Amino acid sequence: MAAGESSDGTMGLPAKVCMKNQPFHKRLSYSLQGIRSAWKQEASFRTQAWMALGVVAVLIALRPPAIWWALLLMNCGLVLAAELFNTALEQTLDHLHPEIHPAIKVAKDCAAGAVLVFSFSAVGTFLAFLWSMVVRTSSPG
Numbered sequence: 001m002a003a004g005e006s007s008d009g010t011m012g013l014p015a016k017v018c019m020k021n022q023p024f025h026k027r028l029s030y031s032l033q034g035i036r037s038a039w040k041q042e043a044s045f046r047t048q049a050w051m052a053l054g055v056v057a058v059l060i061a062l063r064p065p066a067i068w069w070a071l072l073l074m075n076c077g078l079v080l081a082a083e084l085f086n087t088a089l090e091q092t093l094d095h096l097h098p099e100i101h102p103a104i105k106v107a108k109d110c111a112a113g114a115v116l117v118f119s120f121s122a123v124g125t126f127l128a129f130l131w132s133m134v135v136r137t138s139s140p141g
């Protein structure tokens with residue numbers, strides 16, 4: 001055993017530090033646990049996930065060119081990822097500072113604003129997609 005190393009191989013580091021750099025399957029499992037927690041706790045995340053599924057259903061039904069799949073899936077992913085970041089920030093702030101504070105209001109409002117910006121982008125992209133479908137079906141030939 002090297003000097004300073006403990007018998008459990010942690011070198012006496014706090015447990016939190018030892019949770020870094022774990023095998024891929026463990027890191028994947030933590031990511032999935034995060035998504036499951038957001039699903040359980042955040043109504044907004046559930047709504048956005050159902051809407052993303054709706055978009056996928058529309059894509060499967062209409063079979064548009066690949067560029068529309070890429071654009072719409074990317075927008076759905078951005079909204080869901082932004083909501084996960086928003087949830088992470090809310091949980092951290094509520095844990096570290098449960099009391100009301102103007103700085104926490106600004107931080108939470110900005111995070112919610114980020115989700116709103118991505119949501120507008122997603123809605124705009126979806127409307128453009130619908131418009132392109134209408135033009136494609138109404139054009140002669």
Ligand SMILES: Nc1ncnc2c1ncn2[C@@H]1O[C@H](COP(=O)(O)OP(=O)(O)OP(=O)(O)O)[C@@H](O)[C@H]1O
Binds near residue numbers: 044101
């Ligand atoms: N500790 C606090 N201090 C000041 N304002 C707060 C605090 N906690 C929440 N707020 C205000 O309440 C709003 C909603 O709070 P919070 O984000 O925790 O709820 P939420 O329903 O989970 O929101 P979201 O739908 O964005 O996930 C915040 O955007 C902020 O304006």
